[in-house]
Amino acid sequence: MSASVSSITGRTRVHPPGTVRDLDAAAEAAGAMMRALGIDPDDPATPDLALTPRRLAAAYAELLTPDEFDMTTFENAQEYDEMVLVRDIPMQSVCEHHLLPFVGRAHVAYLPAERIVGLSKLARVVAHFASRPQTQERLTTQIASHLDEHLRPRGVGVVIEAEHTCMTLRGARAPGSSTTTSSLRGVIKESPASRAEFLALVGRVSR
Ligand SMILES: Nc1nc2c(ncn2[C@@H]2O[C@H](COP(=O)(O)OP(=O)(O)OP(=O)(O)O)[C@@H](O)[C@H]2O)c(=O)[nH]1
Ligand SMILES: [Zn+2]
Incomplete structure (x- = not known):
C-alpha cells in the first residue's frame, strides 16, 4: 500500500503504488451502474450521455492516480x-x-x-x-x-x-x-x- 521508494543522495523517488487499470472495463461497469440507476446512456433523446460512462471512468482514474515525484x-x-x-x-x-x-x-x-x-x-x-x-x-x-x-x-x-x-x-x-x-x-x-x-x-x- 505504501509508495515504493529508492534513495539517491538528497532525493527520494516517490512512485505511485502499482495499479492495473482497465478503462474499458470501468466504462462498461459505469454504464451498467447508470442503467441500474435508471439513466440510459444510449437514450437518443440525450446523446451527450453516450460518452458519460467513459468520462466517469476516466475521471475516477485521474482522481485516483498519484503523481510520481522526487522528494528533493x-x-x-x-x-x-x-x-x-x-x-x-x-x-x-x-x-x-x-x-x-x-x-x-x-x-x-x-x-x-x-x-x-x-x-x-x-x-x-x-x-x-x-x-x-x-x-x-x-x-x-x-x-x-x-x-x-x-x-x-x-x-x-x-x-x-x-x-x-x-x-x-x-x-x-x-x-x-x-x-x-x-x-x-x-x-x-x-x-x-x-x-x-x-x-x-x-x-x-x-x-
Ligand atoms: N472517520 C471518517 N469517516 C468518514 C470519512 N469519510 C467518510 N466517512 C464516514 O463514513 C461513514 C460510512 O458510514 P455508513 O453508515 O457505512 O454509510 P452511510 O449509510 O452512507 O452513512 P451516512 O453517510 O450517514 O448516510 C459515514 O459516517 C461517513 O461520514 C473520513 O475521512 N473519516
Ligand atoms: Zn464518504
Missing part, C-alpha cells in the same frame, strides 16, 4: 532550526466509503535537523497520498509518516481541514460542516511550546 532534500547548511510551515495547501481526495470527494486545505510543518526539503515537495506529498480512496485520518497520518521517514526532522506537524461531500451533499446533509484532523511527531508532539507554536502558526484552523 538539501543539506541544512545554515543550520536553520526554527519551524518551517507551508499553510493552505489545496487538498482534494476521495472518501473510501462513498468514493465522493472531500476537499479542503492542508497545513504541513517540520522542524529541520540535518536536511531541509524542497518546499513544493510538501504540497506534492499531500497530493500523492490524497490520490487514492482515503479517510481524512489516514491521509493526515500518511503525510506525517512520510516526512518523518524521508526527512528525519526533529518534528512534524500536519493539519487538514476538509469538507466531505458525502455528508454535505447527501446523507446527513450538513452543508458548511468541516472536519479537522492533525498528526504530530517528535518535538512538535512532545514539547508543549513547540506544539503551541505550530498551532499558532497554523492559526486559522479554529475560525
Whole structure:
C-alpha cells in the first residue's frame, strides 16, 4: 500500500503504488451502474450521455492516480532550526466509503535537523497520498509518516481541514460542516511550546 521508494543522495523517488487499470472495463461497469440507476446512456433523446460512462471512468482514474515525484532534500547548511510551515495547501481526495470527494486545505510543518526539503515537495506529498480512496485520518497520518521517514526532522506537524461531500451533499446533509484532523511527531508532539507554536502558526484552523 505504501509508495515504493529508492534513495539517491538528497532525493527520494516517490512512485505511485502499482495499479492495473482497465478503462474499458470501468466504462462498461459505469454504464451498467447508470442503467441500474435508471439513466440510459444510449437514450437518443440525450446523446451527450453516450460518452458519460467513459468520462466517469476516466475521471475516477485521474482522481485516483498519484503523481510520481522526487522528494528533493538539501543539506541544512545554515543550520536553520526554527519551524518551517507551508499553510493552505489545496487538498482534494476521495472518501473510501462513498468514493465522493472531500476537499479542503492542508497545513504541513517540520522542524529541520540535518536536511531541509524542497518546499513544493510538501504540497506534492499531500497530493500523492490524497490520490487514492482515503479517510481524512489516514491521509493526515500518511503525510506525517512520510516526512518523518524521508526527512528525519526533529518534528512534524500536519493539519487538514476538509469538507466531505458525502455528508454535505447527501446523507446527513450538513452543508458548511468541516472536519479537522492533525498528526504530530517528535518535538512538535512532545514539547508543549513547540506544539503551541505550530498551532499558532497554523492559526486559522479554529475560525
Ligand atoms: N472517520 C471518517 N469517516 C468518514 C470519512 N469519510 C467518510 N466517512 C464516514 O463514513 C461513514 C460510512 O458510514 P455508513 O453508515 O457505512 O454509510 P452511510 O449509510 O452512507 O452513512 P451516512 O453517510 O450517514 O448516510 C459515514 O459516517 C461517513 O461520514 C473520513 O475521512 N473519516
Ligand atoms: Zn464518504
